Amino acid sequence: MNAPTRQPDADIRELSYSEAIREAMGLALERDERVVLMGEDIGVYGGAFQVTGDLVERFGADRVMDTPISELGGAGVAVGAALTGLRPIYEFQFSDFAALAMEQIVNQAAKMRYMLGGEASVPVVFRMPAGSGTGAAAQHSQSFEAWFGHVPGLKVVQPSTPEDAKGLLLAALEDPDPVVMFEHKLLYKMKGHVPEGWYTTPIGKSAIRRHGKDVTIVASAIMVHRALAAAEKLAGEGIEVEIIDLRSVRPIDGDAIIGSVKKTGRLLCVYEGVRTLGIGAEISAMIAESEAFDFLDAPVLRLGGAEAPIPYNPDLEKAAVPQIPDIESAARRLARREV
């Protein structure tokens, strides 16, 4: 499966984030008979978040398979299928349930290529609905990007737009190694331009969503949109924020972040996962070690999730993760030298 290039003159056509993912899976099922979908209730029910939708009607239950309520079992079948030549996409109902399948993801899928001297690979894609904001409480709202990003052998992507959701899923399918894709639940309904046909968004490449010279914000998934809203308000005060959409957590696009910090001298990392030992910690450390260090004109700030399980109470749930005003105020303090 070679990577066809993106079609730049494709018509402006809007799809939701979940439609974009469904379209990507449909294209893959059409194009490559090795592609199979697995997961709980992804068939007739259409998936916990209705992402697979009607795919079972189009491609049949042999290729869109409902698996039993055992994440460990389902993930194990997917890893085994990938090892023996298929290209499975395994959907978790909630990324939280991936905790049940850690053995297969971390100890099997991520290790096979290394342990078998490159003789085998595990081209599996794990799709994980993630994040808070839906009132699903502590066991259905977590953000585990950093967990999986910590495992060599895995690639971790986190699209923030419908276009990238499709592009990154197709890139994940083309990748010979296991890829974990985090899909933020609040983004599923978000609409945006999605090019037709097969294209890929490169794994490991970030995107600059807004150019600015005063502060760099590195964010991912829903936080990109919150950062954009905060930047819009700050622009009215003359503060120009540059926003980097991480897109991939592993590998991380160090060059882009370093380049931006060299320009602005100020860095704010915004992520939904728990703040301590999170993505922002990695980015801060990377900047401290890089040539961008000499360009830092303020301490690096991190905004992350609270050091607590995500609460059910809607107000507390909001308070537990960075919101637009938090981002706005942190970026303002950075720009105004208040930190």
Add this chain to the structure above:
Amino acid sequence: MPTEVILPKVDMDMDAGLLAQWHVATGEHVEKGAALFDIETDKAAMEVEAPASGIVGHIVAEAGSRIPVGQVVAWIYAENEEIPDLPPGGTISGDTGAAEQEAGRNEVAEVPQPTAPAARGSDEAGAENDSGSPRPRATPAARAAARKSGVDLGRVAGSGPKGRIQADDVMRQQPVSSGPAAVAGLSEAAPPVDWAENQRPLAMTRRKGRAKGHPILLIHGFAADASGWAPLEKALGDAREIIRIELPCHGRSPLVRIGSFREFTRMMVRAFDDLDVAQLHLVGHSLGGAVAAAIADIRPRRIASLSLISPAGLGPEIDGATLYGIARATRTDSLAPWLKRLAARPDAISHDFAKAAMMARMEPELRAAQVELADMLFPDGTQSFDLSAAMARVDTPFKIVWGRQDRILPWRHALRAPDVAGLHLLDKAGHIPHIERPEAVALPLLENFRTGEIPVQQR
């Protein structure tokens, strides 16, 4: 007979202390009562004062070593006394080990000519990075810029939190102007044109002191800036740290729209709070004097002494024509006649002085902001604020210095000052005695500082 300096017992249950830092070097002159070294015990850190005046002939205990109580650490010799090559009791060290003892001895022997006395002659010696002073607080970007341009960070004023030096503070330092200090950097550091809601902190510069003692905070007057303090700073010497904050809409401080004297003062109090200094000597001139009195009233415990030079806030009269004349002038020729009204002798204001002052005021936005400020503070040529009540509450050493020939604010306003304020009326001085007669102003100020540094119960 030399005077021996011992490590004193400063704690009830103390048997040894860490000699943290020397404030003098071998060969230097020291005044009785001046800070000699710092000691740290398990509980406290404090300065030890010189027991006598004279030359520090020998320092026999190195900084960083633990010294038993009562041990001799230095010898002070009278001015005309012969200093022998070796100290009377030999060198000592604490429990730093034999090898380090040896090293310490060598070090003491090798520094008979410390660099400090040589630097003392220079105006800016206070900014020298003495070996004991901490690294300046600066961002990595500022350090990189300083390395690149060869700027000494010890001489750069930091505008960030806690005086942190930012990259652009270093940038401003680079274009070294050949003109007077007043002009340096001003044309480069143009104030922001958008002055609607600028929350940038007020400009502040700090010059390190060579000895201990509370820092001095200088607040300039209307339409002036921090550079006007240069003559007085020279006269005050370099013992104490000197901090200068520029008023809003002045110098390098942001141009902000201010609605009242109270708001104006609040901005200054905020800058004052950011200083991170326990106590300091507050000095203000003219409008800065009124601001200083207000700060002293709001933060009394942080003021060691208050010195006001021709302060505003003690009466309604003020020469509004001169204020507006200065604020509006767009050329040296139109500025000079107004500046001359500030001095007792008009010829004290040279053409070069006026030119330098004009160059510092080239920004039309700055002038507009100051005119607006004058409208608010001095409507109809009247002082709209009264600080006599605030001054009456001052309970630290308090002096007022005024020029007898002041044509902007009449010295008789000083008669409304409270009982505790000492008044010094200087002849041959107008509204700017700190520029016209800096030594004569420094004298009472230094006395005020000294009194302010004596513990209250011993005054």
